[in-house]
Amino acid sequence: MDVLELARWQFGITTVYHxxxxxxxxxxxVLVAGMQTAWVRTGxxxxxxxxxFWGKLLLVNFAMGVVTGIVQEFQFGMNWNAYSRFVGDxxxxxxxxxxxxxxxxxxxxxxxxxxxxDRLPKKVHLACxxxxxxxxxxxxxxxxxxxxxxxxxxxxxxxxxxxxxxxIWAVLTNNTALAAIPHTIAGxxxxxxxxxxxxxxxxxxxxxxxxxxxxxxxxxSIRLGGWTGIVAFAVLAITGDFQGKLMFEQxxxxxxxxxxxxxxxxxxxxxxxxxxxVASSNCEDVKTFNVPALLSFLAHSxxxxxxxxxxxxxxxYQARYGTNYPDDPQLxxxxxxxxxYVPNLxxxxxxxxxxxxxxxxxxxxGLLALWLTRKNRIPDTKWFPRLALLSIATPFIGNxxxxxxxxxxxxxxxxxxxxxxxxxxxxxxxxxxxxxTAGEVWTSLIALTSLYAVLGVVxxxxxxxxVRGGIEGVIPPKQTDDSEGKDELAFAx
Amino acid sequence: xxxxTIWFGIIVAFWLGYLFLEGFxxxxxxxxxxxxxxxTERRVMINTIGPVWDGNEVWVIVAAGAMFAAFPGWYASLxxxxxxxxxxxxxxxxxxxxxxxxxxKVDSERWRRNWDRVIMIGSWVAPLGVGLILTTTVLGLxxxxxxxxIGGAFEAVRWDTLLGALAVAGFALVHxxxxxxxxxxxxLRERARTFAIRALPVALLPLAVLLVVVQWREGALxxxxxxxxxxxxxxxxxxxxxxxxxxxAFAALGVTIAASMVTLFGALYxxxxxxxxxxxxxxxxxxxxxxxxTLQVITWVAAFGAPAVLVYxxxxxxxxxxxxxxxxxxxxxxP
Numbered sequence: 001m002d003v004l005e006l007a008r009w010q011f012g013i014t015t016v017y018h019x020x021x022x023x024x025x026x027x028x029x030v031l032v033a034g035m036q037t038a039w040v041r042t043g044x045x046x047x048x049x050x051x052x053f054w055g056k057l058l059l060v061n062f063a064m065g066v067v068t069g070i071v072q073e074f075q076f077g078m079n080w081n082a083y084s085r086f087v088g089d090x091x092x093x094x095x096x097x098x099x100x101x102x103x104x105x106x107x108x109x110x111x112x113x114x115x116x117x118d119r120l121p122k123k124v125h126l127a128c129x130x131x132x133x134x135x136x137x138x139x140x141x142x143x144x145x146x147x148x149x150x151x152x153x154x155x156x157x158x159x160x161x162x163x164x165x166x167x168i169w170a171v172l173t174n175n176t177a178l179a180a181i182p183h184t185i186a187g188x189x190x191x192x193x194x195x196x197x198x199x200x201x202x203x204x205x206x207x208x209x210x211x212x213x214x215x216x217x218x219x220x221s222i223r224l225g226g227w228t229g230i231v232a233f234a235v236l237a238i239t240g241d242f243q244g245k246l247m248f249e250q251x252x253x254x255x256x257x258x259x260x261x262x263x264x265x266x267x268x269x270x271x272x273x274x275x276x277x278v279a280s281s282n283c284e285d286v287k288t289f290n291v292p293a294l295l296s297f298l299a300h301s302x303x304x305x306x307x308x309x310x311x312x313x314x315x316x317y318q319a320r321y322g323t324n325y326p327d328d329p330q331l332x333x334x335x336x337x338x339x340x341y342v343p344n345l346x347x348x349x350x351x352x353x354x355x356x357x358x359x360x361x362x363x364x365x366g367l368l369a370l371w372l373t374r375k376n377r378i379p380d381t382k383w384f385p386r387l388a389l390l391s392i393a394t395p396f397i398g399n400x401x402x403x404x405x406x407x408x409x410x411x412x413x414x415x416x417x418x419x420x421x422x423x424x425x426x427x428x429x430x431x432x433x434x435x436x437t438a439g440e441v442w443t444s445l446i447a448l449t450s451l452y453a454v455l456g457v458v459x460x461x462x463x464x465x466x467v468r469g470g471i472e473g474v475i476p477p478k479q480t481d482d483s484e485g486k487d488e489l490a491f492a493x
Numbered sequence: 494x495x496x497x498t499i500w501f502g503i504i505v506a507f508w509l510g511y512l513f514l515e516g517f518x519x520x521x522x523x524x525x526x527x528x529x530x531x532x533t534e535r536r537v538m539i540n541t542i543g544p545v546w547d548g549n550e551v552w553v554i555v556a557a558g559a560m561f562a563a564f565p566g567w568y569a570s571l572x573x574x575x576x577x578x579x580x581x582x583x584x585x586x587x588x589x590x591x592x593x594x595x596x597x598k599v600d601s602e603r604w605r606r607n608w609d610r611v612i613m614i615g616s617w618v619a620p621l622g623v624g625l626i627l628t629t630t631v632l633g634l635x636x637x638x639x640x641x642x643i644g645g646a647f648e649a650v651r652w653d654t655l656l657g658a659l660a661v662a663g664f665a666l667v668h669x670x671x672x673x674x675x676x677x678x679x680x681l682r683e684r685a686r687t688f689a690i691r692a693l694p695v696a697l698l699p700l701a702v703l704l705v706v707v708q709w710r711e712g713a714l715x716x717x718x719x720x721x722x723x724x725x726x727x728x729x730x731x732x733x734x735x736x737x738x739x740x741x742a743f744a745a746l747g748v749t750i751a752a753s754m755v756t757l758f759g760a761l762y763x764x765x766x767x768x769x770x771x772x773x774x775x776x777x778x779x780x781x782x783x784x785x786x787t788l789q790v791i792t793w794v795a796a797f798g799a800p801a802v803l804v805y806x807x808x809x810x811x812x813x814x815x816x817x818x819x820x821x822x823x824x825x826x827x828p
Contacts, residue, residue, distance in 0.1 A: 059594065060594070060598070062594075063590055063591050063594035063595070064591065066547065066550075066590060067590040067591055068587070070554060070583060071583050073554055073561075074557060074572055074583060076561065076568075076569075077557070077568045077569050077571070077573060078573055078576055078580070081569035081572070082569070084565050084568055084569035085566055085640075087565075088561060088562070088564075088565020088569070089783045089787050090787070092560075092561035092562030092563070092568070092783065092787075093794075095558045095561055095562060096558040096794065097791075097798075098558065099554045099555035100555055100558075100559075100795060100799065100802070101798045103551050103554060103555075104555065104798075104806070105805070107550070108548040108805055108806055108809055109805075111543070111545055111546075111547055111548055111809060112544065112809055112812065114543075114544070115543055115813060116544075116812065119812065164786070164787075165784060165786055166786060168787075330639075434569075434573040435573075435639075435642075436576060436646075437645070437646055439646065440577060443577065443580065444576070447580060448584075451587060455587070455591055458591075462595060462599070465598075465599070465827075466828055468828070469827075469828020470828070472828065473826065473828040475826070488820075488821055488822070489540065489822065489823060492536060492540050492543070492597075492821075493540055493543050493593060493594075493596060493597045
């Protein structure tokens, strides 16, 4: 493999891995802050125990999210230096803002929250939880604003071969970003929701015969998770629909690739599932089960809109951006070669379907959980906790598939040219990569992947251990400020 | 003063914040097997930095992010040219960060010992790598006209950059010992203080030599003044340790690193990454800066963001200001 391919694999692996931790942190931190609020307001022990239990899992996960995030930030400079030079004027600003106004808050107030039990006044301590959890959302906002600019470049003028920022406001309120942010945050909440339902259901089943606070804790967790999952799915569907319409307008090739739509159709039908090779150049090989005219509706809110197919778009792209890569030494072996404007169709087609399908499963489990625990009922069948535990994985899979779809769907561009973006601002992925030796990128790919693999095993091991531990070990809060005593730390590593 | 120059200063300040803050938590990690005789003592040491190390680490994220925003060409060339050292730093930071969180999560001697090793190794390797990379940007690399490194993967590893690696690691070691003297009580504190007194003259030697080299090659009169301040502050730190005034010693070490950064980056300015091949290829403040508009935007963000950070991070240190000793450490508690 050459440097370009290696760097792409590395970006894909590290990003998807990082994004296994991030959504759980975002969703769970807000829910934990909510639990703690309930405790501070009502003084009920079950809310305290919920805060402690879910908070501990949050911390095990947060550490991994932070350390894998550092890799993401440096990777642009390491592997994609030509990209960094090209977009630095605009892309760096939201990244720096993320650090300065979001990530500092996140890590500082998390430290205060972890170690501040019993040390800070109750309400100040609660405020730390909210500061931390809202900052995780702010972080996501800035990062997604940066990413959305690559999908839809706005707020710049094109001078001397480079985009120059002329409106930070346009970048921060890019319609692509405003659609992507609630979509991604809702995805994060669906991860946390499935987590609450799955683990809660398993514990509730174990404690179904007892009659104590345990059941109250797990039942509350399940119901919180169930409602969160359903609301999250509704937001996902609405924002996803909105994103589809933007994609139709801004990235027609990605839209066609999501459907493996070979020929332009009017009205266009939506494919539910395909049999055969979606990547075949001869579209007749593929049998898809279609809903007539639905794609037209998804793309443009009416049932008759024409949706362009891959073949016509290729002709259009060739006319606009050339049939061959320019003769630029920065392109290495690709210089002068023909450009393939079609993203990897099996990946985009299936990525899109896996995203929607797996996203829906966890919402279904949430709905079921609410039904089974209605009116103080305690389900005592084994199949439900099993199903709920399994469906913890589904929003993770859905999120990953969504990201793989959205990033692979913009190939061969790293900054996508599009009709409503700023004219002339685009960059081939092949042009973006650093001039490194393949050995260097191999080294980092192998080193990071194997370290991530080991740490993944450790994280799952610890999560399991702490999940199994339940709330047995939760130490009740100190009732008074005992000035005598040993003055032990409330929390210590 | 132009916005470009101000941003050069801000980025140096972010790196200084990083070396000052994470410097001492690196030092604590380095000293874990040296000063911590049993598990309780090691837990005391780790808990001195427990609430703050994560916030300290964000300074490197902001330093790099600010380089990306203000000087994309600098960010792009430096981090691709020092690819493998940077990779090693990242691996060290990952291992160490996870180790702090996971060390106490299982009650087993073997588990703790392994994570202690990760903390210790990570805490040595990361400052060595950061030192090497920062020295590289001051002393330069063979760069072509596009700002890409000519030559192999180990171009950045030379005697003078290795000196920079030792300089930062040596500083972190002493700074960490002074911090432990400030934050612990009892026998551990005495040990940390004694260690700092003995180690200081040797551990800060590479930094002094590096400053002499840089001053000799590129220095001006005002960087010479900063160099003298650095040496003077280091001497004060030593006398304050001997006088049993940990807080003052810790502060004096802060002045040492600040004055050292002024010497190093003052000598570098107006370059940001010199080319050793041809001065025409050198990256400069003016040549790599973002547009004036972008600089204005991030100036507003920094003007409001940075003071806020200093306030709430300062508050964190105030909340956890008590000295810690073995008596404060609760029994091991895992589910």
